[in-house]
Amino acid sequence: MIRRMILLLFIVLIGPITASDQQRAELGSFKLESGAIIQDCRIGYRTFGTLNGNKSNAVLFPTWFGGISEHLGNLVGPDKLVDSTCFYIIAIDALGNGVSSSPSNSTQQPNISFPKFNIRDMVNSQYRTLTEILEIDHLYAIIGGSMGGMQTFQWIVSYPDFMDKAVSYVGAPWQTGYGRLVWEAELLAIESGLENKVPLATITEQVALIQIMNAYTPEYRNRKTAPAEVAVFRQDYIRRFAKNFRIYDWAAQLRAMMAHDITKILNGDRTIAAQKVKAETFILVSQQDHLVSPGPALEFAELLGAQTLVFDNDCGHLAPGCEMERFIKVVHKFLNN
Amino acid sequence: MIRRMILLLFIVLIGPITASDQQRAELGSFKLESGAIIQDCRIGYRTFGTLNGNKSNAVLFPTWFGGISEHLGNLVGPDKLVDSTCFYIIAIDALGNGVSSSPSNSTQQPNISFPKFNIRDMVNSQYRTLTEILEIDHLYAIIGGSMGGMQTFQWIVSYPDFMDKAVSYVGAPWQTGYGRLVWEAELLAIESGLENKVPLATITEQVALIQIMNAYTPEYRNRKTAPAEVAVFRQDYIRRFAKNFRIYDWAAQLRAMMAHDITKILNGDRTIAAQKVKAETFILVSQQDHLVSPGPALEFAELLGAQTLVFDNDCGHLAPGCEMERFIKVVHKFLNN
Numbered sequence: 001m002i003r004r005m006i007l008l009l010f011i012v013l014i015g016p017i018t019a020s021d022q023q024r025a026e027l028g029s030f031k032l033e034s035g036a037i038i039q040d041c042r043i044g045y046r047t048f049g050t051l052n053g054n055k056s057n058a059v060l061f062p063t064w065f066g067g068i069s070e071h072l073g074n075l076v077g078p079d080k081l082v083d084s085t086c087f088y089i090i091a092i093d094a095l096g097n098g099v100s101s102s103p104s105n106s107t108q109q110p111n112i113s114f115p116k117f118n119i120r121d122m123v124n125s126q127y128r129t130l131t132e133i134l135e136i137d138h139l140y141a142i143i144g145g146s147m148g149g150m151q152t153f154q155w156i157v158s159y160p161d162f163m164d165k166a167v168s169y170v171g172a173p174w175q176t177g178y179g180r181l182v183w184e185a186e187l188l189a190i191e192s193g194l195e196n197k198v199p200l201a202t203i204t205e206q207v208a209l210i211q212i213m214n215a216y217t218p219e220y221r222n223r224k225t226a227p228a229e230v231a232v233f234r235q236d237y238i239r240r241f242a243k244n245f246r247i248y249d250w251a252a253q254l255r256a257m258m259a260h261d262i263t264k265i266l267n268g269d270r271t272i273a274a275q276k277v278k279a280e281t282f283i284l285v286s287q288q289d290h291l292v293s294p295g296p297a298l299e300f301a302e303l304l305g306a307q308t309l310v311f312d313n314d315c316g317h318l319a320p321g322c323e324m325e326r327f328i329k330v331v332h333k334f335l336n337n
Numbered sequence: 338m339i340r341r342m343i344l345l346l347f348i349v350l351i352g353p354i355t356a357s358d359q360q361r362a363e364l365g366s367f368k369l370e371s372g373a374i375i376q377d378c379r380i381g382y383r384t385f386g387t388l389n390g391n392k393s394n395a396v397l398f399p400t401w402f403g404g405i406s407e408h409l410g411n412l413v414g415p416d417k418l419v420d421s422t423c424f425y426i427i428a429i430d431a432l433g434n435g436v437s438s439s440p441s442n443s444t445q446q447p448n449i450s451f452p453k454f455n456i457r458d459m460v461n462s463q464y465r466t467l468t469e470i471l472e473i474d475h476l477y478a479i480i481g482g483s484m485g486g487m488q489t490f491q492w493i494v495s496y497p498d499f500m501d502k503a504v505s506y507v508g509a510p511w512q513t514g515y516g517r518l519v520w521e522a523e524l525l526a527i528e529s530g531l532e533n534k535v536p537l538a539t540i541t542e543q544v545a546l547i548q549i550m551n552a553y554t555p556e557y558r559n560r561k562t563a564p565a566e567v568a569v570f571r572q573d574y575i576r577r578f579a580k581n582f583r584i585y586d587w588a589a590q591l592r593a594m595m596a597h598d599i600t601k602i603l604n605g606d607r608t609i610a611a612q613k614v615k616a617e618t619f620i621l622v623s624q625q626d627h628l629v630s631p632g633p634a635l636e637f638a639e640l641l642g643a644q645t646l647v648f649d650n651d652c653g654h655l656a657p658g659c660e661m662e663r664f665i666k667v668v669h670k671f672l673n674n
Contacts, residue, residue, distance in 0.1 A: 174564070175564040176555075176558075176564060177558045177559050177561070177562035177564055177566065177567050178550070178556075178558040178559050179555075179559075179564070180564045180567040181546065181549065181550055181558065181567060181571070182550060184546065184567070185543070185546040185547065185550065188539075188542060188543055188546065189526075189543060192535060192539045192542075192543070193535075196533055196534065196535045196536070196539070197533065198529060198530075198533045198535065199533070202529045202533070205525060205529075206522070206525055206526060206529070206543075209518065209521065209522040209525065210522065210547070210550075212518065213515070213518055213519060213522065213547075213550070213551075214550075218513075218515035218516075218627050218630055219515075219630075219632075221514045221515040221518065222513040222514050222515050222516075222632055224514070225514035225515075226514055227511070227512040227513060227514055227516070227517045227598075229514065230514050230517040230518060230521070233514070234518070234521065261564075293555055293556075293559055295559055
């Protein structure tokens with residue numbers, strides 16, 4: 001009883017004991033698929049929950065486009081998307097997110113001089129972090145959304161023996177024509193803006209508008225924001241967007257997504273890619289997703305014989321968040337089975 | 338027989354006799370709703386077919402965003418959208434389209450100095466052209482698509498006694514939140530580009546990408562253009578887009594559409610706007626239109642008790658063109674009844 005009170009006092013004073021501080025794995029020189037090297041490569045991560053004795057409850061959770069492991073913390077906990085009372089969760093920062101090695105934080109290769117990387121490089125850096133630093137040789141599961149879902153698809157093809165289960169939500173195994181156009185439009189605003197010395201605030205605004213146009217469906221925006229309210233909405237959104245916008249990091253992850261294709265090193269063969277996968281896989285998409293089209297994920301799901309769920313609300317790429325209870329319920333069921 | 342052969346020879350040599358050359362109505366000083374004046378205002382038009390004795394077969398066909406009356410000629414003729422064998426069609430150039438008075442062609446008020454105008458100004462300039470120059474005091478019908486549909490909605494509210502019938506396809510009586518965001522994103526690329534001396538070719542490319550993202554649905558683009566084909570598609574599209582892109586004209590018509598609202602001079606009252614309308618109206622929209630959302634047109638149609646048709650293909654704003662036969666058939670039926 002006394003012990004429990006001390007523990008409670010401890011929790012009140014320093015926060016929940018499952019909350020994890022930012023940690024960083026030092027990988028040294030990290031060779032990319034292109035042959036280029038990230039100097040002093042550092043991968044950020046946070047852990048939640050407790051690794052059990054036989055290390056059989058580890059779940060990897062990579063970040064989405066522009067996201068950081070701190071954000072993932074909001075989806076981790078009892079009654080959250082990934083339950084930290086039974087799983088040991090490693091929320092891991094993708095290359096270029098401003099926490100792991102990135103154009104914005106590299107002292108030796110800052111900004112434009114940071115080498116270009118792809119989704120496979122993100123996955124390889126995470127593999128090294130797990131095996132070399134955290135001494136984890138097997139995951140119970142990997143779960144990722146959006147660009148985290150892209151990494152999930154790459155993980156199950158690149159390291160098929162490494163996990164039992166995999167969940168991708170609003171992610172994709174390869175790019176589509178429309179997806180490329182969206183990312184190219186954002187990259188054009190960034191590259192031409194830098195080239196022509198357009199003020200950063202203006203470039204940020206341009207990228208933010210392209211992003212918000214595609215993050216939700218037109219129906220959602222029309223339902224939420226009347227024309228007369230657009231000016232205030234736009235200002236609010238851009239202010240929030242600008243807080244996390246580091247221009248060279250954004251461009252770097254854009255390029256990684258634009259080139260994303262899990263079949264690239266398999267001669268473009270989707271069947272062979274599917275045959276490599278051993279994980280039991282659950283693939284969730286949004287029917288009206290204008291940032292990451294649902295088609296490729298559903299096509300790959302069919303090749304895998306994977307379980308699927310298609311959200312059909314008007315929230316577009318943010319569809320899972322608009323049906324959070326259902327989303328959590330189906331993911332729990334899949335992970336706990 | 339000889340006569341017919343001479344006529345056929347005539348047609349072969351100089352083209353179909355219904356084809357109309359560009360004409361221009363000189364309106365002198367044209368006062369805008371804002372109070373500003375367009376000096377030496379000139380309104381372009383082309384006529385097709387023959388006006389009958391009691392002037393009861395005139396059909397007005399205003400241009401879409403960025404469009405010119407020459408383009409409308411492709412939709413006019415026997416078996417085309419508007420049949421020139423029974424109607425006298427006046428294809429009319431909207432203010433700011435580079436043919437009618439526009440920032441790009443005004444000698445007294447060029448480019449940035451051209452006064453800002455709205456959709457009502459377009460309609461008023463057309464009313465003056467019809468009544469003062471063409472001596473037409475009544476139209477059998479008005480038909481318009483996209484921004485031409487916006488003008489159609491404004492016409493039936495501003496001059497309710499002037500026409501018997503009206504057809505709007507992929508048009509709108511007022512703006513939506515999403516629509517505003519799209520036009521604002523294009524205007525931002527233009528205004529910030531001009532301000533920061535970004536090369537015209539780059540600004541054009543930015544605007545073109547925002548336009549093409551929204552002109553079709555993501556599904557359509559994914560079906561038509563694989564990621565590897567995007568580079569060529571993008572280049573081709575931008576080359577074609579640039580041919581008709583006059584930067585100040587584009588910005589001027591963007592502003593007109595952004596402010597569009599037929600209820601603006603009616604205290605925002607949609608019911609009163611509908612009560613003013615006397616024309617029999619046919620309203621066609623596209624379910625997945627990302628440039629001009631279908632909601633407002635359908636809402637107004639309900640207030641009017643108007644006939645409607647909802648295209649439900651994946652061509653987005655271009656939906657009518659993807660079901661051309663059906664489109665022509667229903668419009669013929671409506672106009673011929």
